Amino acid sequence: MSSSYGENIRLTIFGQSHSRAIGMTLEGVPAGSRIDLAALERFLARRAPGRNAYSTARKEADKPEFVSGLLEGVSCGAPITALIWNTDVRSADYTAIRDIPRPGHADYTAQVKYGGAQDCAGGGHFSGRLTAPLCIAGGICAQLLAAEGVRIYSRIAAIGGIADRGPLLAPTAEKDFPVVDDAQGEKMLERIAACKAAGDSVGGLVECVLDGLPAGLGDPMFDGMENRIAAIVFGIPAVKGIEFGAGFAAAEMTGSENNDAFCLQDGEIRTKSNHCGGILGGITNGMPLRFRVAIKPTPSIAQAQQSVDLRTGEAVTLHVPGRHDPCIVPRALPCVEAAAAVAVYDALLGRRKERG
Amino acid sequence: MSSSYGENIRLTIFGQSHSRAIGMTLEGVPAGSRIDLAALERFLARRAPGRNAYSTARKEADKPEFVSGLLEGVSCGAPITALIWNTDVRSADYTAIRDIPRPGHADYTAQVKYGGAQDCAGGGHFSGRLTAPLCIAGGICAQLLAAEGVRIYSRIAAIGGIADRGPLLAPTAEKDFPVVDDAQGEKMLERIAACKAAGDSVGGLVECVLDGLPAGLGDPMFDGMENRIAAIVFGIPAVKGIEFGAGFAAAEMTGSENNDAFCLQDGEIRTKSNHCGGILGGITNGMPLRFRVAIKPTPSIAQAQQSVDLRTGEAVTLHVPGRHDPCIVPRALPCVEAAAAVAVYDALLGRRKERG
Amino acid sequence: MSSSYGENIRLTIFGQSHSRAIGMTLEGVPAGSRIDLAALERFLARRAPGRNAYSTARKEADKPEFVSGLLEGVSCGAPITALIWNTDVRSADYTAIRDIPRPGHADYTAQVKYGGAQDCAGGGHFSGRLTAPLCIAGGICAQLLAAEGVRIYSRIAAIGGIADRGPLLAPTAEKDFPVVDDAQGEKMLERIAACKAAGDSVGGLVECVLDGLPAGLGDPMFDGMENRIAAIVFGIPAVKGIEFGAGFAAAEMTGSENNDAFCLQDGEIRTKSNHCGGILGGITNGMPLRFRVAIKPTPSIAQAQQSVDLRTGEAVTLHVPGRHDPCIVPRALPCVEAAAAVAVYDALLGRRKERG
C-alpha cells in the first residue's frame, strides 16, 4: 500500500496538509521498548519550520499525541499510533490548485489520478508536512537502533552546487547549519539568501551515515539494504536521486580502484576503503553505511511561472501565493535519517528470524 | 521477501549460479495475455554473455523452459514459471571463496548472514546470472506494456567517465554497442579494452526511458514510481545509484530552472522541459519516464587484491581465477529495462483498481 | 502485520481497550467514493453495548472522528483514518489480570508474548472493543459494495444450541433481536436470561449472506473467498469456527447430494441448490455467498473460576469483577458483516486488475 512501508515493522502514514490531523501507526515494535518522548520531540524539532532565516515562517508545534501502543513511554506490543493536530486547516490560499497546477508539484498528477476528488489544499497527502509522521516513526526506530549501538547522523552535503568539505564522521545536528566545514556553510547560506531575494529556491544534497551496524543485515536481491532504503527515501517529497558509497562516482572508476580490500582491524574484518558504502550484495559488511540523496529545489517559488488552466486548456501565468521556503535541504536531514532508521530497524528485526 | 517483488503482479526469482536451474515465477499476469516467446528469447539474448569482445566467453543458452502458466503462449491465469537449466554446474573454480572473500563481492556478507551454509559457487544467489530470470519476467512485462502503447529503451550513458552524447529518443538495442553517438561509443570501447588489458574492469551509467505511459500511474509516498523502480533496480548486482529526470543535477539548480512549465500540446497537457523525469509526486505525468543508473566496475578482476583468510585472520593476496567480464554495463541494459518493465506494469495494474 | 488486513485495500486497526483512543486507517479506497456518515453511525450503533437487557451496561458513544482521507464525506484518495476516543480510560478494575490470568481470555498468552509489557487493562488490544474500528472499515466497505449492488445481512443462527428456523433471505437488522423466527428468538432470549441469572454466559452462531455479488471474485488457492473471509473473521474475538455453504454438513453428504447442479435462470447461469455457499474454487459463482461463524460464550463470567498466580504458581479461585455481557452474539452480527464487507470489497478491487 502506498502510504505504508515495511515487512517486519510496518509504518502507515495518514493525513493531508490541511486535514484535521496527520499521523502514523507503527506496528511490530517489540513490547517492552522504552521510548524517550522528550528526545523524540527534540528530533522532531529539527524538522520543524520557522527555526531560522532560511525556512518558512509558518509555525507548527508538531507535538505528537500518542493515542495507543505506549504505556508510560513503553511499548505494549499493540500498534503505536500518534497524531499531530493541524491548526492551520482549510485556508483559502490554495483554491486555484485544482484547476491550474503548479509546476514541480503533484497538483496535476493528483488531479489525473483522483479524478478531481483530491484534497489539494496545501498539497494534500503529497505535502512535505507528511514527513512529520515519518519523523515520529523514524525517531522511534533511531532510539531502538541506538539501544543496539547504531548511531545515525547526516549533513548538508551541498546546496546549489556548493559542496561541504571533509568526511562526515560525527553528528552535525547540534549545529545551527549542519555542515562539517562552516566556511562552506556560510557560502551555502549566502546562496540560499540570494535565491530567496530573487523569489527563487535552490536544491542540494544530504549525506547520511549509519555507524555501528552489525554485518549481516539486509537480504539478497530485492530486499537489499539499498533497495530497502531507496524504497522509503523516495517517499520524501523532492528526492530525485540516491547513491550508496561511491555511488555515481563508482561508475567512473576501475575495479581495482573501487573494490574495497579486506583487512583485519582490532580483531574485526573491515575494509580499507568504503566505496561500497557498507553494503555488499545488499547486506551490511560492518563498515559505516553511507548514502547521499539529491533534493530538488522547492517547487514553490515567488517568480511567475507558466501553467495551463485544466478547464479551458488556456496558458496561464501563475503566481503562487504565500511565503515559501527557499531551501528545504536543512529540514530534509531528519527526514532522511528517519527514513533510514525505519528501513534499517526493519532489516534488523528481519535478521533475528534467521537466528534461532 | 527478499527474492520477490511486486504488489499487483508478483515476481519470485530462484536459483544459484551453479544450482540445477535458475528461474522465476510471475503471478498475476492477466489471463489471455499472449506472450511472443521468440521475441522474448531475442530480448534475453541481449543479456547473454559471450556476444563480443568485451564480455565473458562463458556460453550460456539461457533459453527459458516454461513449465506452467502458459498455454500455447497465452497466459491461463495461473502463475507463470520458467526455468533456465544450468549446464555449468559445480565447477571447482570457486572453492576458496567461503574462506577468503573476494573484494567487492558478497562472499563475506553472505558468509556472515548464512553462517557458512551459503552456496558460494559462482556467487550463488547473488550472481549476476540471476538477472536472467529477471529478464524473463521483464521481457514478458515489456510485451504487455507494449500492447498498451508503452515503449522501453535504454543506452550506455557512460563508461568510466566517457559520456554518450545527445538525447536518448529511440531504441539502441539493434546496435552492436548501444549508444547514441557512435564516436563516443568507440572511445568507451577503447576504455574497456584498456581495462581488460590491465586485468582491470570499469563501471558506467545506463539511461532508461519509458515512452507512451499514461499520466496517473504510481502512488504517493512509498509507492511512487521512483520508489517502485528503485526497489527493483537495486536488485541488479553492481547498481550503486539511481536518479530520475535531472536527478543529482537538480540538486544544483534553482526552482525556476528545474520546475517544468505546463503547456498544452496537441490537446494534451505536457511540460516544456522534463527535469522531473515524467514523475511528479510519485505519479507519472504523461511525459517520458527517464532514469539513470550507476553501475560499479565488475568486482572480479585479474589483478592481485588484498583479502583476509576468515579462518585464520591472516592477510592474503588474492588472485581471482577465471575469465572476467571487464565491463558489464552493456549487459546491464536489458536488465535495467526488465526491472523497469516489471515495476511499471505492476503500477499499471494497480491503477486499474481505481477505475470501476 | 498482525493488526492489518488486505491486499487491494488495507485496513490497520490500532488502540487498546483503555488507551486514549482506538481507531483505524483504511488505505486504497478509490478517490471520489461518497460515504454516508449518518448511515455509518447507524451501522456502528448495532455493535454498541447497552442497547438492551442482554448486553453490558457500559455506555460508549462510539462516534468516529474522521481525521483524514475524507473531504465532506467523499474520499480524496489519501488514507482514511478515524478515531473513537475512549472515555472509560485506566480504571482500576483490571489490575490483577497481569498476574492471575482469566480463563478463556488472552491475559496469559499476552503475558507470555509481551514479556509483561502488555496493556492488560480491559483486555488491551485483544478487547472486543477493537471490533468498533473494524465496524468503521466494514461499514464503509459495505456502502461501497451496496453501490455495486451487493447487500450484506446476517442473523443470529443459534444461541446455546437453540437454532433459528427458516432460510435467511432478507436483512434482520431492524429487529430488536435479529432472527428470522421470532418464536425461536424468544427461546434464545430466555436462555440468555437464565445464563445471566446464573452468573454465566452462552455462545452461539452467526449466519451471514452477501447477495448480488458478481461471479468471478476471489482467486484460486490462498486468496480464495473462503481464505480471505476466514482470515479476517477470526480476527473477531471469540470466533472459533467458520463454514461456507453446507460447511460441516457437507462432510456428511455424498457428492450427488452436495454438488450444485447448474441451470439457466432469467438468462443467468445459476445453481439449483447452493451447498457451496456461492464459492467454487475460491471464486464467487454469482449465487449468494453464505457462511456461518461459531462464537464461543463470553469468557467473562461472574462465577468463580480456577486460575494460577503467575508469580507464585499457586492455584487461585478467581472472581472476575464488573458487569458482564452474558451473550455477545447479537453484537457480533455487525462485526461479522463488517469483516465480510472488507474481505469482499478487497476481492472486488482485485478483480478489476484483470480487466483492462
Add this chain to the structure above:
Amino acid sequence: MSSSYGENIRLTIFGQSHSRAIGMTLEGVPAGSRIDLAALERFLARRAPGRNAYSTARKEADKPEFVSGLLEGVSCGAPITALIWNTDVRSADYTAIRDIPRPGHADYTAQVKYGGAQDCAGGGHFSGRLTAPLCIAGGICAQLLAAEGVRIYSRIAAIGGIADRGPLLAPTAEKDFPVVDDAQGEKMLERIAACKAAGDSVGGLVECVLDGLPAGLGDPMFDGMENRIAAIVFGIPAVKGIEFGAGFAAAEMTGSENNDAFCLQDGEIRTKSNHCGGILGGITNGMPLRFRVAIKPTPSIAQAQQSVDLRTGEAVTLHVPGRHDPCIVPRALPCVEAAAAVAVYDALLGRRKERG
C-alpha cells in the same frame, strides 16, 4: 498473491494439473537447515493416489526434483524450489469442461474469471494435484518444527457422518486407514465402498493436532493462529469449514463449561481442559493446538449430473468420464498437516523477531 502464502517464510505454488510440471518455491528457510529428503518423500507418499482400494488408480511418482536452495540437503539461504514433472500431460479426457462446467468444480468460475483462457485440463491450477507442492513445503516445515520439538499428526475424524472414537493422542500415519478406532474405520471403509459402487462420493472430517508448541506463537487480531491456519487450509480444494478446539460445539456451551481453567502441572502453566484448542487471543498457550476441517465429497462422480452448455445456454446431462476417487479424505490428511506446518513455522519465525 493468490498462490503465495506467508509473511516470514513465503510459499509460492505453481503449475496446473496437466502443465509440464508443478512445483513450489519456499523463501525464508533459515540457512543451514538440514532437510531429510527420504523422510520428505515418505511424507509425500501419504498424499499419493493409488495406494489402495478407495483412491484413484492414476499413478504418480510425485518425486520432487530440487533445482535450487539446497546443497546436499542443507538450505543455503536462497529460495528453495522443487518441481514435480507431470507425466500425464494434455490428455483428451477433459476437453468439454470449458463449455459444460462440472457441478462442484471450479470450471465455471474459472471460465468467468479468466475469460476462457483457463487451462481447464484436469482442473488446471485448481486441481487437487496442486496439493503435492503444498506437501513439499509442509513436509519441509514439519521437519523444521520437529527440530524444535513440535509434532504434527492427524486422523480421519469422520466419513459421511460416521465418526472416529476416542481422543487423538498420537500419530495414525502408519496405519493403512488412519483412524484411532479401527472398528469405526471399518464402517467408514464400507461407506466409501458403497458410495463407489453407486458411482458416488462421500465427504468427511480431518482432525489435526500440533503438540509441543511453545506458548506465545501467533499475534492478535488478523495474524492469530486461527487466521493464519484458516488462510492456508482453505487453499486445499474441497475444504468448506474449519473449527479450533471445541469450535462449533463451543457455540452450544456456557462460559463456565467452555472456559479452560488454568493450573500448574510439572511446573508449567497448563489448562485442565482444552476447549480453546491451544489458542487464546490468537496466540498459542502451550497446550496442543487442535483443529478440525470439513472436506466436501469429491465433486467428480460417475452419476449423471445436470449442467448447462455455456455456449448455447441449453441444459445438458453430464457424464464426467474417467476413474474417480470416491473419497479424498484419507489423502487430505498430509495436506492438512502440511498447511498447518507452513502456517505454524511462519508464526514461529515471526516470534523470533520479538526476542532480541
